[in-house]
Amino acid sequence: MTSTAPKNGPNIGSIVVISIAIAINLAIAKLMATWSYSWFPPQASSAAAYVDDLFALETGIGSFIFFGCTGVMGWVLLFNRAGKYDESDGAPIEGNTILEIIWTVIPLLLVFAIAFTSMKVNDTLNALGPKQKYAIGADTSALLSADPLAQVGPIQVIARQWSWEFRYPDGVRSSELHLPIDQRVNLQLQSEDVIHSFYVPAFRLKQDIVPGSLISYSLTPTREGRFRLRDAMFSGAYMSVNQSNVIVESEQAYSDWLKRSAKQALQPGLDPGRVLYDRRIARGDKGWATVPPAPAPMVNDPGDPSIPHDA
Amino acid sequence: MTTTNYDPRILKAPHPVPGAPDNWKRFFSFNTDAKVIGIQYIATSLFFLLVGGLLAMIVRGELITPPADLVDPSVYNGLYTMHGTVMLFLFLFPILNGFNNLLIPTMIGAPDMAFPKLNAAAFWLVPLFAVVLMGSFFAPGGPASSGWWSYPPMSLQNPLNHFLNGQFLWILAVALSGISSIMGAVNFVTTIIRMRAPGMGFFKMPIFVWTAWAAQTIQLVGLPALTGGAVMLLFDLSFGTSFFRPEGGGDPVLFQHFFWFYSHPAVYVLVLPVFGIFSELFPVYARKPLFGYRFVAIASFGITFLSLIVWVHHMFYSGTPMWMRNLFMATTMLIAVPTGVKVFAWLGTLWKGNLRLSTPMLFCLGGLFNFIFAGITGVMLATVPIDVHVGNTYFVVAHFHYVIFNTIGFGVFAGIYHWFPKFTGRMYYEGLGKVHFALTFMGATLNWLPLHWAGLLGMPRRVASYDPEFAIWNVIASIGAFMLGVASIPFILNMVSSWARGPQAPPNPWRAIGLEWLLPSPPPAENFEDDIPTVISEPYGYGLGHPLVEDEAFYVRRSQEA
Numbered sequence: 001m002t003s004t005a006p007k008n009g010p011n012i013g014s015i016v017v018i019s020i021a022i023a024i025n026l027a028i029a030k031l032m033a034t035w036s037y038s039w040f041p042p043q044a045s046s047a048a049a050y051v052d053d054l055f056a057l058e059t060g061i062g063s064f065i066f067f068g069c070t071g072v073m074g075w076v077l078l079f080n081r082a083g084k085y086d087e088s089d090g091a092p093i094e095g096n097t098i099l100e101i102i103w104t105v106i107p108l109l110l111v112f113a114i115a116f117t118s119m120k121v122n123d124t125l126n127a128l129g130p131k132q133k134y135a136i137g138a139d140t141s142a143l144l145s146a147d148p149l150a151q152v153g154p155i156q157v158i159a160r161q162w163s164w165e166f167r168y169p170d171g172v173r174s175s176e177l178h179l180p181i182d183q184r185v186n187l188q189l190q191s192e193d194v195i196h197s198f199y200v201p202a203f204r205l206k207q208d209i210v211p212g213s214l215i216s217y218s219l220t221p222t223r224e225g226r227f228r229l230r231d232a233m234f235s236g237a238y239m240s241v242n243q244s245n246v247i248v249e250s251e252q253a254y255s256d257w258l259k260r261s262a263k264q265a266l267q268p269g270l271d272p273g274r275v276l277y278d279r280r281i282a283r284g285d286k287g288w289a290t291v292p293p294a295p296a297p298m299v300n301d302p303g304d305p306s307i308p309h310d311a
Numbered sequence: 312m313t314t315t316n317y318d319p320r321i322l323k324a325p326h327p328v329p330g331a332p333d334n335w336k337r338f339f340s341f342n343t344d345a346k347v348i349g350i351q352y353i354a355t356s357l358f359f360l361l362v363g364g365l366l367a368m369i370v371r372g373e374l375i376t377p378p379a380d381l382v383d384p385s386v387y388n389g390l391y392t393m394h395g396t397v398m399l400f401l402f403l404f405p406i407l408n409g410f411n412n413l414l415i416p417t418m419i420g421a422p423d424m425a426f427p428k429l430n431a432a433a434f435w436l437v438p439l440f441a442v443v444l445m446g447s448f449f450a451p452g453g454p455a456s457s458g459w460w461s462y463p464p465m466s467l468q469n470p471l472n473h474f475l476n477g478q479f480l481w482i483l484a485v486a487l488s489g490i491s492s493i494m495g496a497v498n499f500v501t502t503i504i505r506m507r508a509p510g511m512g513f514f515k516m517p518i519f520v521w522t523a524w525a526a527q528t529i530q531l532v533g534l535p536a537l538t539g540g541a542v543m544l545l546f547d548l549s550f551g552t553s554f555f556r557p558e559g560g561g562d563p564v565l566f567q568h569f570f571w572f573y574s575h576p577a578v579y580v581l582v583l584p585v586f587g588i589f590s591e592l593f594p595v596y597a598r599k600p601l602f603g604y605r606f607v608a609i610a611s612f613g614i615t616f617l618s619l620i621v622w623v624h625h626m627f628y629s630g631t632p633m634w635m636r637n638l639f640m641a642t643t644m645l646i647a648v649p650t651g652v653k654v655f656a657w658l659g660t661l662w663k664g665n666l667r668l669s670t671p672m673l674f675c676l677g678g679l680f681n682f683i684f685a686g687i688t689g690v691m692l693a694t695v696p697i698d699v700h701v702g703n704t705y706f707v708v709a710h711f712h713y714v715i716f717n718t719i720g721f722g723v724f725a726g727i728y729h730w731f732p733k734f735t736g737r738m739y740y741e742g743l744g745k746v747h748f749a750l751t752f753m754g755a756t757l758n759w760l761p762l763h764w765a766g767l768l769g770m771p772r773r774v775a776s777y778d779p780e781f782a783i784w785n786v787i788a789s790i791g792a793f794m795l796g797v798a799s800i801p802f803i804l805n806m807v808s809s810w811a812r813g814p815q816a817p818p819n820p821w822r823a824i825g826l827e828w829l830l831p832s833p834p835p836a837e838n839f840e841d842d843i844p845t846v847i848s849e850p851y852g853y854g855l856g857h858p859l860v861e862d863e864a865f866y867v868r869r870s871q872e873a
Contacts, residue, residue, distance in 0.1 A: 203776050
């Protein structure tokens, strides 16, 4: 095996160049990692900061690798291009076993370090908000005691084609999810038709809702505001509009809202797919086949989708 | 017809050769010559690249504004489903099988494939299932519209209750595609193991052959799982079983296991041969041996092995238990190691080279650049907590298009330009090729780079409409997509006009080392016929000054005389 280093020992000049390049690359990686925090919606749950930190770490490592590798490509493009009539060969280097070992072992250690860090974050997140899937018909007492630490709930989350319904322990039903800030809430997710996914970007949380299963899912909102809840699993024709809002408010505002809603009569809730489906029928049912939307959920508070959301 | 002197063997050659009688009809027949089949595959799949691209442009047209205003959402869903299906099953898999057909026999010095009739049958299944799939546009209720995953129970909702519906035809087409791919895989693996030239031990095989072998092994192991899953889905849809129907006691998540057990490794079926193309082309255009040839070769099978044990990373938020998520996170991240070995080997090959930036090299460099980026977002997606946020968003869409178009697509274009002279006997036009590259690189970057941010902000994938805060990223992406549409014009122009009237190609226009370059352009029907060379060196001996085969001068002379 031939070596890339000249025979007469290391070249001071190239060591200086490589050191400067690595220093610049480290600085860029640090900048990218810092910048990456601005790519997310605001952090509105206790899980969010952990996710963003992990992402920043990977952005930093990833940027170092990306700019390191593409830096080499840029270098050879600048300095190792053949002239127009130059048909000569490059340096006949066939390989270097030491380098091969280095660039196998370092990435191996690196991915183990990343995997290990992520597993620890997994444990943290699982302690903050455990989730458990139960087959419907299984022992329901297990489900009821799924999260003994929860301060609010269980709130039933029912997903349909294409609407969301929330049922609170005292019987109130709503189309938007109201949660008190800084309290651990237990949700029990279920779907009546196909797979949906409960996704609140500001919470950095997503959970598929598989029909035939009940999923116990806990989280703690940490920021007041109105955050978008999106159906993140493709669930048919009007999946794109199957969205609602999560309203995180003070404990006082939350209990006031519960009391106010309990007095309201049941009425049809948010049913965003219905509007589009009715328009389609009015236009002569053109387009490709779809199942009709499920009937709108009957709720105490249908919410107001026209209020702008924070994230 | 003409007085040009040509080798009588050219009569048997499967390609239109200057001065020889026109034999284009061979391309429309059940021809058993691997070189005809290769071109059949490539031409068919390039046609479907245009079909899939057209579907993509309608999709991007819809997404250029937040509301669903171009087509009905049900139509949008059908279009994006068919876009993905066409691009995978009718563009990428067939075009790489085209490369396998052209390159495996010529690179290992075999006269043809091990099972020529099976080979032709595998190809002719492609137009057959293409008709089934395209026909589904006219099925009652339109084509399949549950995404290329076809997750039940969504895919089992047959709104019109017709037996013959789009989803039914889709499953049928995918099953036929699977049969065709298994037939191909049996053939390629047998050919590689049994039909190498004398002296060509495994560690004298070109990397493309290594990667094709590694990729086709995945087909043999994984495809039966997908085909089994598809058959069960078909029975659930049409014959009332409930493998995956929760109301009948079935488990929808079971299908996800069947599906991803094959469909994640499928990405490696596509990307491995492209790694092969990179490994072939960088040495030629950098005029250097491939850095660490044996490591690159072995890393291919490292990827094959790992690719078969990562599929659950598609199900991190389907209610998968924690131990399983941790396990599959680790295996997924491990793939970065053998892949990294390859990337560093290519960089080592470029280092201190003598780079010639012709069109194939530009596509390789662009593909490598994009692949490094895609690899990094890939590790991010493997990280469970991050995937729980960005999974099923546009971050995933952006990541896999960076792999599947910006890397695999680029590698495919590089391969087409590089081997075009060899198999058509004509040179392509360098200027048009560079225009094609520039438009493709700009279009692809504009299309998919911004969508990462849309995903990080929480835009789900597969939506026909979205909240206005995502508009900026989508406008840029749509402009990029239309630019990619424009990029196909110089490409088509180049391919058609150079094949029809391009300058005649010499046997080895790139001064490349490899058995295929010791053949005339285009090679005769049975390649080396009775004079198969004996291989004495590792491939990629650029600048080393030793011959690849015994009596190399004889083969060079013969290829020039033909």
